[in-house]
Amino acid sequence: MSGDRSLMAAVRLYLAERRALGYELAAPGTELMRFARYADARGHHGPLTSELIVGWAREHVKRTTEVTAARRLEIVRPFAAYYRQFEPATEIPPVGVLGRGHRRLVPHIYSDEEVVQLLQAASRLTPRNALRPLTYRALFGLIAAAGLRLSEALNLTNGDVDLAAGSITVRQTKFRKSRCLPLHSSVVQALSGYRQARDRRLDTRPDAPFFASSSGAALPKGTVDNVFRRLRPHLGWHARGDYPLPRLHDLRHTFAVRRLQRWREEGQPIDQAMFWLCTYLGHAKISDTYWYITGIPELMDTVGARFERFTATGGAS
Numbered sequence: 001m002s003g004d005r006s007l008m009a010a011v012r013l014y015l016a017e018r019r020a021l022g023y024e025l026a027a028p029g030t031e032l033m034r035f036a037r038y039a040d041a042r043g044h045h046g047p048l049t050s051e052l053i054v055g056w057a058r059e060h061v062k063r064t065t066e067v068t069a070a071r072r073l074e075i076v077r078p079f080a081a082y083y084r085q086f087e088p089a090t091e092i093p094p095v096g097v098l099g100r101g102h103r104r105l106v107p108h109i110y111s112d113e114e115v116v117q118l119l120q121a122a123s124r125l126t127p128r129n130a131l132r133p134l135t136y137r138a139l140f141g142l143i144a145a146a147g148l149r150l151s152e153a154l155n156l157t158n159g160d161v162d163l164a165a166g167s168i169t170v171r172q173t174k175f176r177k178s179r180c181l182p183l184h185s186s187v188v189q190a191l192s193g194y195r196q197a198r199d200r201r202l203d204t205r206p207d208a209p210f211f212a213s214s215s216g217a218a219l220p221k222g223t224v225d226n227v228f229r230r231l232r233p234h235l236g237w238h239a240r241g242d243y244p245l246p247r248l249h250d251l252r253h254t255f256a257v258r259r260l261q262r263w264r265e266e267g268q269p270i271d272q273a274m275f276w277l278c279t280y281l282g283h284a285k286i287s288d289t290y291w292y293i294t295g296i297p298e299l300m301d302t303v304g305a306r307f308e309r310f311t312a313t314g315g316a317s
């Protein structure tokens with residue numbers, strides 16, 4: 001560690017090296033910094049011990065659920081393995097010693113009617129004759145139609161939206177990658193109407209935000225979330241999933257599920273289609289895309305049908 005041998009310094013170095021490889025590590029980075037403060041405050045020096053790590057996972061906050069404690073342990077284990085280069089006697093707690101730390105919750109999969117209701121509600125936002133209703137209708141519609149993350153949609157500039165080519169370019173996303181996404185003709189038509197209204201009021205330079213506030217600045221994520229939360233109670237939706245209420249991010253999940261359902265109905269080879277979907281969604285790992293097949297009730301019949309074919313053929317492909 002050359003000089004500063006505090007655990008905080010080691011964590012900073014670890015995060016810098018991992019982020020240089022393309023890992024964002026936003027939430028894990030925050031947790032690791034907390035762990036380092038916990039250890040340094042106790043005057044810890046030398047190799048990490050399982051007692052120190054597990055103790056932090058369980059006691060860092062007053063009310064720590066079992067899942068939270070296990071998740072913290074999962075975050076520290078890779079760092080502990082990295083830290084062994086400085087302190088070879090560092091201990092790494094066994095996998096699962098505090099139980100499962102990560103469980104994906106089933107999202108709300110929107111019906112077509114619910115998506116239409118959301119877009120209609122956005123159209124009724126005030127001021128009625130301003131750009132705001134058109135902006136939110138176009139924004140929510142694009143997220144639903146292209147499966148974008150909210151941050152990806154809000155980061156779009158005028159130059160990223162090529163309606164003549166029927167595509168958008170999503171730049172420097174969650175995993176610092178960019179991708180060009182084709183759009184359905186109906187989406188191009190809807191965005192064209194929004195762009196005409198937008199360009200009459202706001203900056204048309206290529207680097208200007210495509211979805212902008214009345215001042216021309218990019219819409220803040222928190223503002224968009226608040227608008228969605230204010231609209232939601234008036235739409236009469238009932239959550240279908242593990243979350244207490246439907247979320248804006250569930251539009252992305254809905255896109256993935258509906259696309260897989262369409263491919264299944266069309267007889268497309270699902271294994272090949274999963275690579276297409278993984279690329280379109282900007283997933284870092286194909287396993288993140290395959291989760292939709294096993295983690296969403298709407299697609300579990302696909303799993304069952306494939307397993308029946310597998311057993312009927314004795315495991316032959």
